[in-house]
Amino acid sequence: MDLMEKNVELVEVQKLEGHTDRVWSVAWNPVSSHADGTLPVLASCSGDSTVRIWEQSLLSRSWSCKAVLEETHTRTVRSCAWSPSGDLLATASFDGSTGIWKNSGSEFECVSTLEGHENEVKSVSWNASGTMLATCSRDKSVWIWDVLPENEFDCASVLSGHTQDVKMVQWHPTMDVLFSCGYDNTIKVWWSEDDDGDYQCVQTLGESNNGHSSTVWGISFNAAGDKMVTCSDDLTLKIWGADIVGMLSGEGYAPWTHLCTLSGYHNRTIYSAHWSRDDIIASGAGDDGIRLFVDSKHDSVDEPSYSLLLKKEKAHEMDVNSVQWSPGEENRFLASASDDGMVKIWRLAAKP
Template sequence: MRGIVGSTYLTSITPLPPFTPDLYQRAWCSVPHPTLPLLATAHAKSVTVFSLATLAKHSALTGGHARSVRAVAWQPPRGGGSGGGGWAGQDGGRRKRRRRRLGLVTGSFDATAGMWSFVEGGGGGEDEEEEGGLEREVRFGDDGGLGDGEGEDKEWEFDLVLEGHENEVKGLAFSPGGQYLATCSRDKSVWIWEDVSGGEDVVDGGDDEGEWETVAVLSEHDGDVKAVAWCPSHLPNARARRHHYSADVLASASYDNTVRIWREDADGEWVCVAVLEGHDGTVWGLQWEGRARPDGRFPRLMTFSADGTVKVWTLREEEEEEDNDADGSGRGANPFQSGFGGIPNTMRRSLREEWDCTAVLPKVHSRDVYSVSWSAETGLVASTGGDGVIALYAEDESAPSRGAEAGDAENGTPGPKGNWRVLATVPNAHGPYEINHITWCKRFDPGAEQRGKEEMLVTTGDDGVVRPWQVRI
């Protein structure tokens, strides 16, 4: 490992004890729960859920797929739930606990996506004297478990199979509100599914497995679709900037070297509003900016590719739109009315957005960049890939951007360099093995100085090791 960066930073990335047990087989990705200290790792035909409190196995999802599980995503809470245990009310001095359902979706090489559920507290929804279950046990229990008693097992139920893709499902993602699920496949398509059950995460004795319907099949890519990602909706201007379409924005990355941006139009149809071209190889994935920008503009998009580069894309926002926001006619108004105006219905699909490549991160990787993670807390970016290197970057938001000429010279790729710098690199982070995934993750282990607030990196590789890393600047 080497710490870098001019005269301002001294950065260290050091390994923490790996999650146990080792999986001893290729693992594809590890995805942290947004609020609970749980980490779901996809490998072989199963998913292992680790506790972030103990860095040990908590539970496993098995038996649902005929081939390897390639992707996994946590289902956002429905009905405003937090994903933890709660109390429904009082009953003769005894508090009645409402059990909550924890949901996961898996994407497999068997061309299906599977819905899984874990209901905390065991069966029955009985009255209990003391608060327990998912929230208390996961956050503060010694074993990091979801159960609340010695007699309870830690098993996931396979609730539902989503079928339709012709080849393996490579990626999947829930929209921020959980209403939509996007899946992508080797069959060159992106499917959008909608939750039409209207159910909640609260379970009071009934079985609510949800009901999902296909609302769109997007087939404009010319190659395998490797990944999908929804723009976060909690950021200022993330929902209101574009008045031609609905609030949800989806991006997809493909073997055809492009990224496509999708939105739902006023007719309820999902349309491609932009094609991002600039990579010279397969675009392995993408991630939206999770932190509000100082200038209040629309979130940026980061893409990474087999060409060894990481690029940042920015929506070109027109002055007319900004004026609409300023006078109050855009923000909070009907998202379709102001944008369409007098445009005939037959012309609406021709409306397009312009996205510019505004930065190329300094070239570090000698092989494919398989994964990038952009911290919503600090804005730091971590990348990894086929060369087994972990790289950490920071953006200097106060410095003026350098032009394309400087970018060409230093990065070896066309496009602007931007204001990004390398903070540190770790070679051979998983020995001779490729690293398939990297993610920022909150720390809950005993070694954390600020449990639940401090961040660490977690890498997942072909060696079957899920390894956490401490980052200090």
Template sequence: MASYFDNVDSTFGASVDGKTMPRWQRKALDSNSNTGRLQTPKKEAVDRFIPNRASMDIEAAHYKLTHSENVPSPSKEHYAKAIESTLMGEANSKILAFKQKAPQPSEGHKNDLRVLYTQNRGAQRVRKASRAIPQNPERILDAPEMRPDFYLNILDWSSQNQIAVALNNSVYIWDAASGNTFELCHTEQAGDYISSVSWAGDGAHLAVGTSDSLVQIYDVTSQRKVRTMTGHSGRVAAMDWNGHILSTGSASGLIMNSDVRVANHCVSALEGHSQEVCGLKWSPDGKLLASGGNDNLVNIWSANGELRHTLTDHQAAVKALAWCPWQSNLLASGGGTADRHIRFWNTSSGNCVNSIDTQSQVCSLLWSAEHHEIISGHGFSKNQLSIWKYPSLAQVTELTDHTERVLGMAMSPDGQTVASIAADETIRFWKCFAADASNKKQKVMPTSSRLGAMIR
């Protein structure tokens, strides 16, 4: 009788000659006889380690594991020290190093990526001045009875090295070469005063504006008045020359261009300000006139009287105006207490190309062509003079000797000395733009330190 196990399902095994066939032999048999059965696909080689047991000596490995001494696993501290000593070795050793250094760039090579990593760099620290700038004035002159009025322009320095200053109702001339002082003129009517002074380019004629709306021209050499011009209805607080053309601005907002050579002097009348005109400056090439007013506006006029641009960024009266001596279309303007900004304008397009918040009322501006810098005179709150690099606008230094508001500034003919007049009734001279002695001969001012003649 046949045994049950002789006919058992091949799932559990097969019987050959009464013996059960192992599973692996049965699978091999099935793979040869049943070729139509689905086969497991062969796996492709992948990037991982698969041990080859056929090449391993299992018995030797087992002997070493069971008969060798037990070695404890190292601690984390011991492991870290071992790794550090292995990687670092000596103190100055490197993990990675090139056999040869990178080659030097060719001469004149410019790294274009420098802009990428520097364009968003924050504000630069104030750099120390590359030259010695005295922090104390070179001399101090008395200026008694001067009117502490922000809107007036009462100080100017001629090409012949003479300073004109208006002290209430009189104009005094101080010769910087000799130190001599004399009174040029004074107003006739009680209560009238001098509101502005401006030297002609020849350094021999001085324009004087008064509070009773007159404009007078004086020959300083002969100390006589050569003519009086009318046409304004308010005090004349701003004036500037362009050759034989004298531009004057008054409290009514009117600007007059006058040809001083002819009897009918008014060439053109410019109406672009609704309040007092307190700043007037012609460009060095004589093609453009800039005007600033108490209406917070800066107007740019052509020589024929055409209004080119009206600039409205300032938030306070604009008295301080200065044209850049090396860039003809660049104008600097300064705003009053509510604005405090120096703004730089491209007068060709009318765009503001740069600005800086000075934190103080801006009363006056002057450029230094020698050092490519601009100096500003200030009122509230520091009453200081500040020197700025252009175009970086990094502050070079501050001069803080004045005790009250700096109302005006003037530059010496050699461009090295700045005179500042302030409400503390003094004129102070600053040697802040000294030239290289090897390139220019420096003019030495007299040793007299007081303008005593001004009060007599």
């Protein structure tokens, strides 16, 4: 379909019911897709202290709940993330712990519980190789854990730099560079110059360099890893860019610079943004809506521009807390999670 013609719509495929409280986050298993014969798998986590695993049927194409992960966390599960191999699921909870779950045949088993944060763990993220895990908390800290054999984890670094609640951590998709954002209105970039794992804050993206003026809730990268989108309580999405070619070739850290700001598309806090592999940015917000944006292919290299592809009003009955594109190259879906307790599966389709 020609996205620039904007003759597309977001079609609701299925509503997934089961959580008894708000759903905070959704995460697609990165190795599940019909293309290689495996079934798409989605995890969702909730204020009901559980994580649900949803799987699509190859025959009916409908999703059903295949597992409920419970009895490990005693409070809200705020974030969940699959390891790159798809074998492990990490869950971050307001009980101050991070759970590590392994799919053992037909059931999931909690094989490790990571403790150390003083209070609520808000987000969890694996690096591209699956050798490190990052967590962040209301205690203002970011932790990096080394992933050891036999499902063991060792805290390698405790990073201090944020002055308020850290809302999200996100590893770069190809390099061991860590990003964090939070209530202090900033995005911080953490990098180790050599292999000793001594991570330092090498850049802070804040209001002084065209950054956000209020809480930053989310971070996502494009497939190439040279652009980043952030979303905020200031009702904007911001696009950032970096010359990562030099970093990949060992030339040192390449700073991120502000490219453009998308404003006027949501009228309440933007809680989530996710960049698809085919370059579509989805956003979900407290106005109950979802927006999709695409590169408008502006002729001027100096003036990158992204335009609204479509807006889905009342995608949910309450705040949209999380949006995430599925990883498959074909039959791509968008999953959304909401305060209304629902997970929804969407598909982008050409209008009839």
